[in-house]
Amino acid sequence: MLNMLNTLRRIVQEVNSAKDLASALKIIVRRVREAMETHVCSVYLLNPDTDRYELMATEGLNQDAVGVVSLGSNEGLIGYVGIREEPVNLEDAAAHPRFRYFAETGEERYASFLGVPIIHHRRVMGVLVIQQKERRQFDEVEESFLVTMSAQLAGVIAHAEATGAMRGLGWSGEVIQDTRFDAVPGAPGIAMGRAVVMLPPADLKAVPDKEIKDIDAEIALYRKAVEAVRVDIKRLSAKLSAQLRPEELALFDVYLMMLDDSSLGNEIIKGIREGQWAQGALRDVINAHVARFELMDDPYLQERASDIKDLGRRLLACLQEAGRQRLVFPKRTILVAEELTPAMLGEVPKDRLVGLVSVLGSGSSHVAILARAMGIPTVMGAVDLPYLRMDKLELIVDGNAGEVYSNPSQELRRHYRELIREEMELSHGLEKLRAEPCITLDGHRVPLWVNTGLFADIARSLDRGAEGVGLYRTEVPFMIQDRFPSEKEQQATYREQLQAFHPLPVTMRTLDVGGDKALSYFPIKEDNPFLGWRGIRVTLDHPEIFLVQIRAMLKASEGLDNLRIMLPMISSVYEVEDALHLIHRAYSEVLDEGVKVPMPPVGVMIEVPAAVYQARELVQLVDFLSVGTNDLTQYLLAVDRNNPRVADLYHSLHPAVLQALQIVSRACREAGKPMSVCGEMAGDPAAAVLLLAMGCDMLSMNATNLPRVKWLLRQISLSDAQALLEVALQQDNAYLVQSILHLALRNMGLGKVLMPVR
Known part of the structure; x- marks a missing residue:
């Protein structure tokens, strides 16, 4: 078995170093045939354009058959393996009813057949086959080796296919365009430009x-x-x-x-x-x-x-005294790297940097935070991107949907140019709404607030007519230092935020670290950080951090009286009771110091399922509830929201999320206390219609989306929104909810502000 593993490792290493897909496939068939001591090894790849399996490489069959022999996706034993999506192991292949004979291959000489599917991200990419002259059943060890080989090769083949596609060539030489790579949205917007691959200066x-x-x-x-x-x-x-x-x-x-x-x-x-x-x-x-x-x-x-x-x-x-290679930056540079770092952003003249692409990282990384502050469209976590081959290629970066396109066609360029033009027109058109209140056609008022964290967010938020701050992420000042900020430093930062929005309310979330947000000087090492020591759990265990922060907030609000405090990651009543005890203690200390401030409203973030089902009890203890839909969706669906591999499973319009929101809304109504939503869902105009219908008292979002949401909610009546909610709650599929919602809004002539459907 150890020998098998070593053989497997060597084959994969050799394949990884192949210069193109054809070379990689030749190595695979040669090495697998040697390792398994069989007469034939072949690879058939499924051409998605023709829906046919094509013989791409073989050792043992007639070489002239390569590129000539092809089968429909449901034809022959190859098609049978693909349809079953599991190994097919036959002692006498010719006797099987699905056997198909090709004179070009000379394969009538081979009796036994073992075929395994090559699958990457649920897509059957091809079939790996070994054949033997003698009639015999391949044993379990041979079968498991070929299955393991196929699983390893799926990614390699996908990468080679992507590299060719990115350069505008399919694997059989045909010219292709508009190759799309999926990623995680890092910073919103669309960028069109030329790739500059930033390589590390030394290895x-x-x-x-x-x-x-x-x-x-x-x-x-x-x-x-x-x-x-x-x-x-x-x-x-x-x-x-x-x-x-x-x-x-x-x-x-x-x-x-x-x-x-x-x-x-x-x-x-x-x-x-x-x-x-x-x-x-x-x-x-x-x-x-x-x-x-x-x-x-x-x-x-x-x-x-x-x-x-x-x-x-x-x-x-x-x-090494080599210095860094002097890079040439075109007028519209899209910076591409395996791991973008904050320092790399400074390498590009700021008037030339239009977009960022990082193979690794997530929406919470340093670069994504800076990109949002600087307004640069960014995608992160583009794990299947062959970035080393992208230098000087023309790219389109869609930071809204988390997509990168290479070799764009004229049609795709026109489409995105039109989107950019529409976005600019829409932005100019929506500017006149800045001073207008968000009131539905039938007179229902919904205040629209913003989520902030960086200094750059303040001006952008006020420019777009924000009526308050529904979430100020206090962890950002903590994350960008190499130690805990002092009470005075925190007070100065919070004062800046409270003053900038005065007299509008500012909701400050207490320190929320852990999960995907950690401090370099306060490392939290855990096997499962999202289910571990994060949010209120950390600060209750460290009252010295919590008390300093609350005192800083209270002192910062002196004479302004627009502070609201919010507690993150609450999963039980006793956590709220403990936190309130500490808040009242800090309040007494501040009063004793002679600082005259009223006790601010205190609220709880609903982010975990436990809080949903205890919403009735929680709302009795505090002044308001605010739903963080990003984490709530993640925890309800058990999907890491920063992981591009499972991005399709993460959807805030999932029926379970809508039902959870209904429970929270009902609890707030019964208690006569306000409910807000401060997750990304609030910034999706279509989803905002459903939140309005549920009885949300205020919506908080990133400043970019606020004008879109305001425009749509001013064009619809509360009764129409409630009718849409009723239909949405009857569906059992998130994508169906989204499609029904978008179709209904388009039929009402309200489609221009809708976010792209994933």
Whole structure:
């Protein structure tokens, strides 16, 4: 078995290094035939355009048959394997009723047949076949080896197919266009431009071991490299300083801090003193730190690993005295990288950067946060993207839907140019609604609030007529520092936010870390962070953090009186009771200090199923409930919302989500207390119609979507919305709910502001 595993590993490595799909398939059939000691190994791929299996490579059959022999998707034993989507193992293939004879292949000489499907993301891509002259049943070990081989190769074949498609060629040589790669939306908007692939400046994996004698000279060399990188990072920080506030630029300070002797530097110098040259010591320390972070299975901490890797590469480039390759940035640059880092954004002149694409990362990574603040359309988690082959290609980045298109046709370009034009026209058209209230045709008033976190959000929110802040993410000031901010620092940040929106209400969520949001200086290592120590669970365990934050909020609100406090990740009544006890304690301390502030309203976020079913009890304890639909959808459907592999399963219009919202709405109505929604669902105009019908008292969303939602809700009556809700609640499928909703709204002439259907 061990030998089988080693063989498998070697084949996959060899296939991975193949230059194109044809070469990869030739390696597969040759190596698998050798490993399994059979007479024939062949690969048939299913051409999606013709719906036929084509013989793409063979060892043992007539080579002239390659590219000539093809079968319909339901023909022959190959089609039979594809339809069954499982192995077919036959002692006498010719005797099977589905056997089809091709004179070109000469396969009548082969009696036994084992075929396994090649499946990638539920799509049957082809069939891998081995054949033997003698009549015999292939045994279980052989069958399991071929199944394992096929599973490994599915991704390789998909990658090779994608690489060809991206360059405008199908695997049989035909010209194709509009190749789409799915990803996770990072920052909204559409970008059209040319790809610039940002490669790491140096490869740490390629550094060999080397002993040195002059230790002092080697340490001096290392310190010179550190100084060069320090200057470089400060230069990049200065380039972005006009666009970002100091707290956001603190991301670069994290890099500078890591360069200090008390951080990575100390360990690297220790390695040099032990006789290792600077490059080897750097490699060892960086790899050890990266491995530690990557093992944590926490998306945010993995972002820290990418920061350390980026820093290591920069130091190595200086040590090698190679410097970075001077990249040429076209007028409309779309920056593409395996792992985009904040430092990379500073490499591109800001008037040339129009879009970002990252193979790794999620909507919560540093880059996505900065991209949203800078208004750059971004997609993250494009896991199937062959990014190394994308340099200089024309791309379209759809940050709304989380899609990247390569080799776009004139028709697709026209479509997206029209979307950009419509978006600009719509934005200008909606600007006049800025001062208008959001009132339905039959006089029902729905205040529209915004979700904020970055300094850049304030101006954008006020420009779009926000009537308050439904969610201020207080973790952002924590995330962009290398330590817990002090009470005074927090007070200054919160005051800025409260003043900017005064007299409008500002709802501040208490520190919400854990899950996909962690602090580099407060690491949370867990096997399942989303079901672990996060939100209120962390702050109740650390009252010293919670009390400081509440005091800072209360003091920041002095004379403004527009503060509301919200508690995240609540799953039980006693958590609310404990939190309220601490809030009242902090309030007493603030009053004792002579600060005169009224007690602000306190609310609970409904994000987990337990809170839904205890909404009646929870609403009795607080002043309002606010539903965080992003997490609620994630927890109800057991789908990681940052994972592109299961993106199709994540849908806020799922019947279970709608029913949960109904339960919360009913609890608030019975208690006579307000209910708001502050998840992405509130910013989807069609979904907002259903939330209006459910009795939501206010909707909070990102500022970009607010004018769209306002326009639609002003064009519809509450009674029409309630009729649509009634129909939606009878459906058993999220996509059906969305289709019915969109069709009804389009028939009412309200389709222009609808979000694209996934």
